[in-house]
Amino acid sequence: MGDEPTLAGQPRQGVRADAQRSIDALLTAAAEVFAEDGVDAPVRQITAKAGVGAGTLYRHFPQRSDLIAAVFRHEVDACAAAAPTLAARYDPLEALTRWLQRFAGFIATKRGLSAALHSGDTTYDSLPGYFQQHFEPALSALLDSAAKAGAIRSDADPWDLLRAIGNLAVPAADDDSGHTQRMIALLVDGLRFGAGA
Amino acid sequence: MGDEPTLAGQPRQGVRADAQRSIDALLTAAAEVFAEDGVDAPVRQITAKAGVGAGTLYRHFPQRSDLIAAVFRHEVDACAAAAPTLAARYDPLEALTRWLQRFAGFIATKRGLSAALHSGDTTYDSLPGYFQQHFEPALSALLDSAAKAGAIRSDADPWDLLRAIGNLAVPAADDDSGHTQRMIALLVDGLRFGAGA
Amino acid sequence: MGDEPTLAGQPRQGVRADAQRSIDALLTAAAEVFAEDGVDAPVRQITAKAGVGAGTLYRHFPQRSDLIAAVFRHEVDACAAAAPTLAARYDPLEALTRWLQRFAGFIATKRGLSAALHSGDTTYDSLPGYFQQHFEPALSALLDSAAKAGAIRSDADPWDLLRAIGNLAVPAADDDSGHTQRMIALLVDGLRFGAGA
Amino acid sequence: MGDEPTLAGQPRQGVRADAQRSIDALLTAAAEVFAEDGVDAPVRQITAKAGVGAGTLYRHFPQRSDLIAAVFRHEVDACAAAAPTLAARYDPLEALTRWLQRFAGFIATKRGLSAALHSGDTTYDSLPGYFQQHFEPALSALLDSAAKAGAIRSDADPWDLLRAIGNLAVPAADDDSGHTQRMIALLVDGLRFGAGA
DNA sequence: AATGAATGAGTGTTCATTCAT
DNA sequence: AATGAATGAACACTCATTCAT
Known part of the structure; x- marks a missing residue:
């Protein structure tokens, strides 16, 4: 029930502050990367720009x-x-x-x-x-x-x-x-x- | 110069017989592969089906x-x-x-x-x-x-x-x-x- | 120092009730996971089944x-x-x-x-x-x-x-x-x- | 017929000299690595020691x-x-x-x-x-x-x-x-x- | 002219472990 | 004491392209 990865982008109650920070960083980075290189851009490019590990991306967004x-x-x-x-x-x-x-x-x-x-x-x-x-x-x-x-x-x-x-x-x-x-x-x-x- | 790869598909004078044979094989193979798996299909798939080496493809068709x-x-x-x-x-x-x-x-x-x-x-x-x-x-x-x-x-x-x-x-x-x-x-x-x- | 992880499986005096509950849940979960997927199964699988965090597992069982x-x-x-x-x-x-x-x-x-x-x-x-x-x-x-x-x-x-x-x-x-x-x-x-x- | 990867280790007629050199290098390297770290050792360790690219290994030995x-x-x-x-x-x-x-x-x-x-x-x-x-x-x-x-x-x-x-x-x-x-x-x-x- | 062996960077994904909360 | 988010190294494998043969 509290497991809706599709909604990861939205601030929700119960999401830890650090997690929300990662999510925000990822969304910001991904938006830039998508704009620059399209939605097929390598995952690493996004995580690098967001300053988070690859696992963090997969945790919040299991599917591209x-x-x-x-x-x-x-x-x-x-x-x-x-x-x-x-x-x-x-x-x-x-x-x-x-x-x-x-x-x-x-x-x-x-x-x-x-x-x-x-x-x-x-x-x-x-x-x-x-x-x-x-x-x-x-x-x-x-x-x-x-x-x-x-x-x-x-x-x-x-x-x-x-x-x-x-x-x-x-x-x-x-x-x-x-x-x-x-x-x-x-x-x-x-x-x-x-x-x- | 005098080398117009774009025209490779067309029989031309001055093309050696074996070269023309390779070209034909490649075109036939590529047609099948494109139909089957799309134009993004791996190069190897085409050369394998044509029975020619990868170099031969690049000679005649430098660009995909x-x-x-x-x-x-x-x-x-x-x-x-x-x-x-x-x-x-x-x-x-x-x-x-x-x-x-x-x-x-x-x-x-x-x-x-x-x-x-x-x-x-x-x-x-x-x-x-x-x-x-x-x-x-x-x-x-x-x-x-x-x-x-x-x-x-x-x-x-x-x-x-x-x-x-x-x-x-x-x-x-x-x-x-x-x-x-x-x-x-x-x-x-x-x-x-x-x-x- | 009174801290004997090897004995974590056994009820002991001085173990807080909530800790003991975590230990029991982990043991039960691990038993099922080991039976299903062998002793090399991912740690997360065990903690998820036990309903505890990964840290809890490492606290009680520092070594696999x-x-x-x-x-x-x-x-x-x-x-x-x-x-x-x-x-x-x-x-x-x-x-x-x-x-x-x-x-x-x-x-x-x-x-x-x-x-x-x-x-x-x-x-x-x-x-x-x-x-x-x-x-x-x-x-x-x-x-x-x-x-x-x-x-x-x-x-x-x-x-x-x-x-x-x-x-x-x-x-x-x-x-x-x-x-x-x-x-x-x-x-x-x-x-x-x-x-x- | 000429496609028997299992036999890659044996010198055969029709194998180009450079290919045989790669195969030999791979076998030597793999033997050492297997002895050192077991047969599960990372592929890269073998290719690095053999001085060949990863693709070369996969060409000659598609399966581990x-x-x-x-x-x-x-x-x-x-x-x-x-x-x-x-x-x-x-x-x-x-x-x-x-x-x-x-x-x-x-x-x-x-x-x-x-x-x-x-x-x-x-x-x-x-x-x-x-x-x-x-x-x-x-x-x-x-x-x-x-x-x-x-x-x-x-x-x-x-x-x-x-x-x-x-x-x-x-x-x-x-x-x-x-x-x-x-x-x-x-x-x-x-x-x-x-x-x- | 033809071959096909070699390259090796690049990719998605996993997972034990740590540590901020 | 408990959580679970974050890490990030590690891995197998692919494939366009080059170039020695």
Whole structure:
């Protein structure tokens, strides 16, 4: 019951101060390393930067995906939380588009994340579920609003879209940041196309 | 000088018979291995299947991307060649859609190819150019026809679309083969949406 | 200094109740783990099963051999105690044979014990002495009786025999349970052979 | 056909000079390391002493047991070959006893070998068969001769004896070299005991 | 031109032991 | 007295690439 490695990233009661210090150091280090070299970066690079032993990492994050999930938690939360905010400020279609761009921005900074998700490596098995769980509701609400407003078709599958953008947003060698944005716009146009039908 | 490894896959004058035999064996073996284990498969697996030494592979294909390009040459040609065929048989929009699906089918069978393209590994640097060079003209013609026919907007960038579908078509763990098709349809709808504008 | 870890297994005056509880939990857990995975099983496995911290184990059993000795104490006592019982019930030769088989049975269930005894690892240094101290008198008495009865030679060294059977009884990959028994019978025959001389 | 790693220790035609040099260096180094630290010694210790890379070892001896077998080949051969020599020089019983002592001497110098044989580790799976194949015929002949001469019982199982002595001869912390000899003598006496029956 | 032996850095992971809490 | 977090050396093994043969 008190054993939820997935939650290692969150301050909890009952976690010793020294442990929490290690966890924080690891999360900070991992965030930097992931940003620098992608999520496949060697474990040692992270532990070295965090100033902890390898065993400490494995204690708190038995699976690599646990670390990834923990590192991204804040960003995931922030991204998902942006959905209602945007919905309140903009009209449904605009809110949808902006959030998809926001989501793409999240993905774009995660080098190797998409590859990991599709690697078939069982180490990352829990990751799709994690993202699905956090992002799908957010997008689902936006799609519903836009559909109700008659702006887009009503049969759009949120998970389909998340997967698509998750793949589209992987950064290319040439940093053509406009590419992803254009493609998202195109997908949204596709959704609009069916609206009047 | 006069040494163009990128062309190793093509029979050329001046290539000794035994060298050509090695090249053929390597291409055949690599094709099988790529199909089985993806383009990241260990080099040894390929040389073993080809019955040649590792040095022979590196002589003819100094870069891994050279081998990949050579192996896929035929399929790339066939895929590109399908464009005019489809254009002749179907109306512009239908032809476009069908070819994009065809292209997605090509990508989908290349395990690890998309990841390699976006790995940042300089070993694969020449690959995007290779694909661009072969596929872009094919798609460009289809887009032009459809645009001229008023079926889609006229400002679609072929390379944008190729990149997008190249990313979308990576096979997921759950073999949701419909996902890619739905996304392509959505993208095409997006192109149609702007047509009247 | 009043601190005799070797005796940790025995209830003593002056041991705090909570300490005794930890010791008992450790002994119970270790017994199960040893039976399951041998005496080389990871320490964590034992502490986890016992529900105590690693430090607690090291406090009471600074050496791994201390734990082993304590865990086996009851079985060692029982095995040693079987000697007089068998001596009372059977004729000297029969009693000797039966006890050696009994002893072999004890060894056979201790996966990794023999290896540990011969590993050269100083961690196990105290173990031979422990076993010698407990088993040698038992066997010695049986040998003396049999020798006095003229059934076996009189110069048999008990510790020699204990060591021999300790080694013979290590379980092999193929569970040839008869092997040890046959070899013990052969050794006893060897003792008998010299009897008439 | 040309792929028999088990035979890597033997000079063969078709083995390149450099490869043979590596193999020799590895065998020499491994022999020393095994003698010093037992057969469980770290791989790196061997490669370092041999002055070759780790990969070279794995190329020639994919399994640890392959290396052990190769290292011991000469000694195994020599030990097995001693059987007919002893049989020619001594009477059957004496020859048997002397050969068993010889065999025990072989085992005694192999620290960790017995443990490896009984470890259950699949890495060593091929070892028992290797030893059985080489030693059993040698012992079998000696047993037959002695049995025919009426010196020992005729139902002795050679593999049983080999296993027994293989276990008995493992060196203890205290180097009681006499122990093994005494136990072998006792086993032989056991064989003699049943002879008249 | 071809071979394939050699390299050796690099990786994930384990685990006995210590010591701050 | 008890905890369990932290350590970090140690290990087997892989594989792209080079280069002697």
